[in-house]
Amino acid sequence: MEVIKLNYPLNLNKIGLPPLSMALGYFDGVHRGHQKVILEAKQQADQKGLLSAVMTFDPHPSVVLGKSEKHVQYITPIADKINLIEAIGIDYLFIVHFTSEFANLLPQEFIDQYVIDLNVKHVVAGFDFSYGRMGKGTMETLPFHSREKFNFTVVEKLTCGAEKVSSTRIRQFIREGNTVELPGLLGRFYITAGEVIHGDKRGRTIGFPTANVETFDEYILPPLGVYAVRIKIGENWYEGVCNVGTKPTFNMDAFRVSVEVNVFHFDQSIYGEHVIVEWHKYLRKEQKFSGIEELVSQIERDKQNAIQYFNKIDKHLLNDCEK
Template identity: 80%
Template sequence: MEVIKLTFPLNIDKAVLPPLSMALGYFDGVHRGHQKVILEAKEQAVQKGLHSAVMTFDPHPSVVLGKNQKHVQYITPLPAKIKIIEDLGIDYLFVVHFTTEFANLLPQEFIDQYVIDLNVKHVVAGFDFSYGRMGKGTMESLPFHSREKFTFSVVEKFTSGDEKVSSTRIRKYIRDGKTVQLPELLGRFYQTEGIVVHGDKRGRTIGFPTANVDTIDEYIVPPLGVYAVKIKIGESWYEGVCNVGYKPTFNKEALKVSVEVHIFDFKEDIYGQQVTVEWHQYLRKEQKFTGIDELVSQIERDKQNAIEYFNKRLC
């Protein structure tokens, strides 16, 4: 997949691009509803003899247009989004740098410059996609703005449990710790990435060494508590149990939330490595213990509960 970063004014000549079938959207999470839009664009490309493409935007429009929100946490920060879209077999990904100038384009200007001028011959978007200044362009106005230069498909609402699958719904599930329910919406378990850093190394002194994962701050981290997780190190996946919290038994003054994974049957040195944590089952809330013995007993129970969870998944 070729990733092309676009700016305003447009910085690419359509003469260098093949005819495209393009999916339009922000696509945070690239959830099952998004995948339906993207795969429709891919299918139309096959049917019409075009190349497949996706257009997304960075940063999130609320960072640029919102008065109070200067930092947004994502389900899939841009590098993760690129990986998932590439895995869907798309030929081109256009990442538009979202600015106030770009946001002020009239709907017709957006279509002329960022669709027609990119040699797009077919457009696919969800029923609620909007474009142009103040979102005045809609899928109902698209036939007019197309100037008959391209055809288009509208993908209807995708639901799960009689409710629309949306990035907003998924963010709420993550923040509520409903991690085990996310595959129904995402089509996969929720994942975050980070670097393994040195911690206080107390875990190894009580028989439960942990990988202290400094999670990239663009990700939404599930709430405080203990989770059954998988962790990807290099190209291999391992099972483990993860504590999200402030380590109250040891540290009364910790300010930053820590993500610490005790990896089952693993003894390698992975400091400095980038890892992926895959969030499965919420096990219990974070709690403070009266002493080390009580803490060790609870961690052992957490470990057994996580092992039981993963064993059930294999059945």
């Protein structure tokens, strides 16, 4: 997949793009609804002898247009989004740098410069996609703005549990710690990436060494608590228990949230390594214990609960949503 970054004003430098079928959208999460749009663009490309493309935007428009929110946490930061879209088999990914000047384009200007000038012959977008200044361009105005230079497909909403599959719904589940519901919406488990850093090394003294993962701050973290997780170290996945919290048993005045994974059947030094945490099931809230013995007993119960979960996990979590 060729990744092309676009800025405003657009300067294509005569790159000579082939005829394209392009999916338009922000696509945070690349969830099942997004996949439906992207796969439709790919199918149209195959049917019409075009190459497939996706256009997305970075950063999130609310960072530029919002009056108060200057930092947004993502379901899929841009690096993850690139990997997921590439895995679908798309030929071109256009990443438009979202600025206030770009946001001020008239709907016709956006279509002329970022669709027609990119040699797009078929456009695919969700029913609620909007474009141009103040979102005045919609899928209803697209026929007029197309200047008859391309055809288009409107993809209707995808539902799961009678509700629309949406990034908003996914963010809410993550922030509630309802991670077990996410595969039905994402088509996969939720992941976060980070680097293993030195902690206080207290876990090894009580028989439960942990990997202290400094999670990149672009991600939404689940709330404080204990979770059954898998962690990818190098090329291998391991099961484990993760504590998101402030370690109240030891730290009376701690405010910094840590992500610590007790990795089952693993005893290597991995400081400085990039790892991926895959969030499976919320086990319990974080709590303060009266002493080390009580803490160790609870950690052992957490470990057994996680092992029991992984032994029972089945494919129903990844079943297709209602079409």
